[in-house]
Amino acid sequence: MAEVNNQMLGESISAQFGNQVLSVEETYGTLDIVVEKSIIIPLIKWLKTHDKFQVNFLTSLCGVHFPEQNDRELSVVYHLHSFINNIRFRIHVFLPASQLEIPTLTTLFAGANWMERETFEFYGIKFIGHPDLRIILNVEDMDYHPLLKQYPLVDATRTDKDDKYFGR
Numbered sequence: 109m110a111e112v113n114n115q116m117l118g119e120s121i122s123a124q125f126g127n128q129v130l131s132v133e134e135t136y137g138t139l140d141i142v143v144e145k146s147i148i149i150p151l152i153k154w155l156k157t158h159d160k161f162q163v164n165f166l167t168s169l170c171g172v173h174f175p176e177q178n179d180r181e182l183s184v185v186y187h188l189h190s191f192i193n194n195i196r197f198r199i200h201v202f203l204p205a206s207q208l209e210i211p212t213l214t215t216l217f218a219g220a221n222w223m224e225r226e227t228f229e230f231y232g233i234k235f236i237g238h239p240d241l242r243i244i245l246n247v248e249d250m251d252y253h254p255l256l257k258q259y260p261l262v263d264a265t266r267t268d269k270d271d272k273y274f275g276r
Contacts, residue, residue: 112193114197117197121141125147125151128143128147129141130144141200142200143199143201144201148201148211148213149211152199156216161193161195163188163189164191164192165191166220166223167187167188169223170223170226171231171233173255180203180204181203181204182204182233183200183201183202183203185200186198186199186201208232208234209234211237212224212235213235214235214237214238224238225240225242225243226244228241229244229245229250230253230254231255
Protein backbone atom coordinates (compact mmCIF):
# COMPACT_ATOMS: atom_id res chain seq x y z
CA MET A 109 0.00 0.00 0.00
CA ALA A 110 1.37 3.40 -1.00
CA GLU A 111 2.16 5.91 1.71
CA VAL A 112 -0.41 8.69 2.03
CA ASN A 113 1.05 12.07 1.10
CA ASN A 114 -0.24 15.55 0.26
CA GLN A 115 -0.35 14.93 -3.48
CA MET A 116 -2.32 11.69 -3.14
CA LEU A 117 -4.74 13.27 -0.67
CA GLY A 118 -5.30 16.37 -2.82
CA GLU A 119 -5.84 14.35 -6.00
CA SER A 120 -8.24 11.95 -4.28
CA ILE A 121 -10.34 14.77 -2.82
CA SER A 122 -10.46 16.54 -6.19
CA ALA A 123 -11.46 13.32 -7.97
CA GLN A 124 -14.17 12.54 -5.41
CA PHE A 125 -15.73 16.02 -5.12
CA GLY A 126 -14.91 17.55 -8.51
CA ASN A 127 -15.59 21.23 -9.10
CA GLN A 128 -16.79 21.73 -5.52
CA VAL A 129 -13.10 21.70 -4.58
CA LEU A 130 -12.05 25.27 -5.38
CA SER A 131 -8.30 24.92 -4.86
CA VAL A 132 -5.66 22.54 -3.58
CA GLU A 133 -2.28 24.01 -2.65
CA GLU A 134 0.66 23.03 -0.52
CA THR A 135 1.92 25.80 1.77
CA TYR A 136 5.11 25.16 3.74
CA GLY A 137 4.56 21.41 3.50
CA THR A 138 0.92 21.54 4.63
CA LEU A 139 -1.95 20.86 2.25
CA ASP A 140 -4.56 23.65 2.05
CA ILE A 141 -7.87 22.72 0.45
CA VAL A 142 -10.58 25.30 -0.26
CA VAL A 143 -14.06 23.84 -0.77
CA GLU A 144 -17.63 24.99 -1.14
CA LYS A 145 -19.71 25.09 2.03
CA SER A 146 -22.17 22.50 0.68
CA ILE A 147 -19.63 19.65 0.81
CA ILE A 148 -17.89 20.29 4.12
CA ILE A 149 -19.73 17.58 6.08
CA PRO A 150 -19.73 14.94 3.29
CA LEU A 151 -16.02 15.65 2.64
CA ILE A 152 -14.91 15.31 6.26
CA LYS A 153 -17.11 12.23 6.74
CA TRP A 154 -15.57 10.69 3.61
CA LEU A 155 -12.06 11.43 4.91
CA LYS A 156 -12.88 9.98 8.34
CA THR A 157 -14.36 6.73 6.99
CA HIS A 158 -11.97 6.27 4.03
CA ASP A 159 -10.03 3.00 4.25
CA LYS A 160 -6.71 4.60 3.33
CA PHE A 161 -6.89 8.15 4.76
CA GLN A 162 -8.50 7.44 8.16
CA VAL A 163 -8.63 11.09 9.27
CA ASN A 164 -9.44 10.52 12.91
CA PHE A 165 -8.69 13.80 14.70
CA LEU A 166 -9.93 17.38 14.47
CA THR A 167 -6.94 19.34 15.74
CA SER A 168 -8.57 22.74 15.52
CA LEU A 169 -11.46 24.64 14.04
CA CYS A 170 -11.30 28.41 13.85
CA GLY A 171 -12.44 31.50 12.01
CA VAL A 172 -10.48 34.06 10.04
CA HIS A 173 -11.69 37.49 8.92
CA PHE A 174 -10.64 38.91 5.54
CA PRO A 175 -12.55 42.22 5.36
CA GLU A 176 -11.06 43.15 1.97
CA GLN A 177 -12.40 40.05 0.15
CA ASN A 178 -15.88 40.67 -1.26
CA ASP A 179 -18.32 37.77 -0.68
CA ARG A 180 -15.49 35.84 1.05
CA GLU A 181 -15.03 37.94 4.17
CA LEU A 182 -14.93 35.09 6.68
CA SER A 183 -13.41 31.66 6.59
CA VAL A 184 -13.85 28.57 8.72
CA VAL A 185 -10.61 26.59 8.85
CA TYR A 186 -10.59 22.92 9.82
CA HIS A 187 -7.20 21.49 10.86
CA LEU A 188 -7.39 17.71 10.47
CA HIS A 189 -4.96 14.92 11.29
CA SER A 190 -4.67 11.23 10.54
CA PHE A 191 -2.72 9.59 13.35
CA ILE A 192 -2.52 6.36 11.36
CA ASN A 193 -0.88 8.05 8.34
CA ASN A 194 0.75 10.91 10.24
CA ILE A 195 -0.57 13.51 7.82
CA ARG A 196 -2.01 16.92 8.70
CA PHE A 197 -3.89 19.30 6.43
CA ARG A 198 -6.33 22.21 6.42
CA ILE A 199 -9.72 22.65 4.82
CA HIS A 200 -11.04 26.19 4.28
CA VAL A 201 -14.62 27.27 3.63
CA PHE A 202 -15.18 30.93 2.77
CA LEU A 203 -18.43 32.65 3.71
CA PRO A 204 -19.91 36.01 2.72
CA ALA A 205 -20.51 38.37 5.64
CA SER A 206 -24.23 38.33 4.79
CA GLN A 207 -24.55 34.53 5.23
CA LEU A 208 -22.51 33.43 8.22
CA GLU A 209 -23.93 29.93 8.57
CA ILE A 210 -22.30 26.54 8.11
CA PRO A 211 -23.29 23.02 9.24
CA THR A 212 -21.94 21.81 12.58
CA LEU A 213 -19.18 19.22 12.70
CA THR A 214 -20.24 17.96 16.15
CA THR A 215 -21.95 14.94 14.54
CA LEU A 216 -18.54 13.70 13.35
CA PHE A 217 -16.18 15.05 16.02
CA ALA A 218 -17.49 15.75 19.54
CA GLY A 219 -14.48 17.99 20.12
CA ALA A 220 -15.86 20.45 17.55
CA ASN A 221 -18.45 21.54 20.13
CA TRP A 222 -16.37 24.09 22.03
CA MET A 223 -14.32 25.09 18.99
CA GLU A 224 -17.52 26.01 17.14
CA ARG A 225 -18.82 27.89 20.17
CA GLU A 226 -15.61 29.91 20.36
CA THR A 227 -15.72 30.64 16.61
CA PHE A 228 -19.34 31.74 16.92
CA GLU A 229 -18.48 33.97 19.85
CA PHE A 230 -15.50 35.71 18.28
CA TYR A 231 -16.57 35.87 14.60
CA GLY A 232 -20.37 35.49 14.57
CA ILE A 233 -20.36 32.34 12.42
CA LYS A 234 -23.42 30.24 13.24
CA PHE A 235 -23.03 26.46 13.16
CA ILE A 236 -26.38 25.03 12.08
CA GLY A 237 -27.39 21.99 14.12
CA HIS A 238 -24.98 22.73 16.97
CA PRO A 239 -26.37 21.32 20.26
CA ASP A 240 -25.58 24.37 22.44
CA LEU A 241 -24.32 27.39 20.47
CA ARG A 242 -23.78 30.10 23.06
CA ILE A 243 -21.06 32.35 24.45
CA ILE A 244 -18.47 30.60 26.65
CA LEU A 245 -15.58 33.02 27.14
CA ASN A 246 -17.01 36.54 27.25
CA VAL A 247 -19.94 38.10 29.09
CA GLU A 248 -23.30 36.67 28.04
CA ASP A 249 -24.79 39.99 26.95
CA MET A 250 -21.94 40.79 24.54
CA ASP A 251 -23.55 42.07 21.34
CA TYR A 252 -20.50 42.11 19.04
CA HIS A 253 -17.80 39.72 17.85
CA PRO A 254 -14.41 40.95 19.07
CA LEU A 255 -12.11 39.30 16.50
CA LEU A 256 -13.73 40.91 13.49
CA LYS A 257 -11.28 43.42 12.03
CA GLN A 258 -13.84 46.22 12.07
CA TYR A 259 -12.64 47.47 15.44
CA PRO A 260 -9.47 49.50 15.92
CA LEU A 261 -6.69 47.75 17.81
CA VAL A 262 -5.67 50.79 19.80
CA ASP A 263 -7.04 54.15 20.84
CA ALA A 264 -7.24 56.43 17.79
CA THR A 265 -5.72 59.28 19.77
CA ARG A 266 -2.42 57.44 20.19
CA THR A 267 0.33 58.39 17.79
CA ASP A 268 2.87 55.74 18.82
CA LYS A 269 0.87 52.82 17.35
CA ASP A 270 0.01 52.01 13.73
CA ASP A 271 -2.52 49.31 12.75
CA LYS A 272 -0.50 48.39 9.65
CA TYR A 273 1.95 46.59 11.94
CA PHE A 274 -0.88 44.41 13.23
CA GLY A 275 -2.07 43.03 9.90
CA ARG A 276 -4.41 45.89 9.00
